[in-house]
Amino acid sequence: MKKLHNKVAVITGANSGIGLATAKLYLEEGAKVVLSGRRQDALDKVSKTLVGDFITVTADVAKPEDNKKLIKEAIDKYGKIDILFLNAGVVLRPTPTHEITEQHYEEVFNINVKGPMLAIKEALPHINNEGTILFNNSVVTQRGFDGFGVYSATKGALRAYQRVLTSEVKLRKIRVNSIAPGPITTPIFSKMGLSKDVSEEMGKGFTRQVPLGRFGTPEEIAKSALFLASDDASYINGIELEVDGGMSQI
Ligand SMILES: NC(=O)c1ccc[n+]([C@@H]2O[C@H](COP(=O)([O-])OP(=O)(O)OC[C@H]3O[C@@H](n4cnc5c(N)ncnc54)[C@H](OP(=O)(O)O)[C@@H]3O)[C@@H](O)[C@H]2O)c1
Structure with a gap:
């Protein structure tokens, strides 16, 4: 049997x-998936590459009304939620503390912290008992x-919030876990507004700090997101799983 047979997953x-x-x-793995993103054109494009039972919902996680819309459309279509993966996030341009602006702070916190918290608030009444909430820290x-001060602070905030949530939903046996990726090859780096040279130097710097000596792939994180969302992780709750080639351990 497929690991997520009959499960409904919402992924931001x-x-x-x-x-x-x-x-x-x-x-x-058999899930029905609600894919959300802030750009309809990007969702339309990836839809053509997907096979299975899914819908897309355009929703900017930083907007409270969009989180309401996301959960409403998920429930209208599938009637329940088993897995909520709070994955959407931004880094923005690396900015030392003396250059941080209120705008930078608000943009990153609104997307990385306010977004997941409000999405969870909307989703909670619809998440099945024994469901799963997963953060991407x-x-x-x-x-x-x-x-990376502002970005790091947002992820620290999520980790702290995750502990509270783990306790708040315990009577419903909802498991709340996090993944902590190391450097992963995704478009997030090209969205930082850095020149190619600076970006490559930053990448080399990260690679030197990973014992396995390379960036990870999105698929390697997806495998952990599958494990934590599936019954294989039925007694794993409240943890943060580092998927980082050992970077955080040395
Ligand atoms: N890649 C890494 O090295 C790494 C390491 C540790 C943690 N992470 C975390 O992993 C998560 C996914 O990042 P990724 O590396 O896969 O980068 P990505 O390819 O840029 O994916 C991020 C996704 O979040 C979406 N998003 C951003 N702001 C949004 C908003 N306001 N509303 C809705 N969606 C929004 C992006 O949409 P657009 O395409 O419109 O931007 C994109 O679909 C993030 O939370 C990130 O912090 C990544």
């Missing part, structure tokens, strides 16, 4: 990178990288 930021790889794997909560 599913038009790209880790979210897209996870949507593909969940579909292969980062090793940046365990290692300090210059210029």
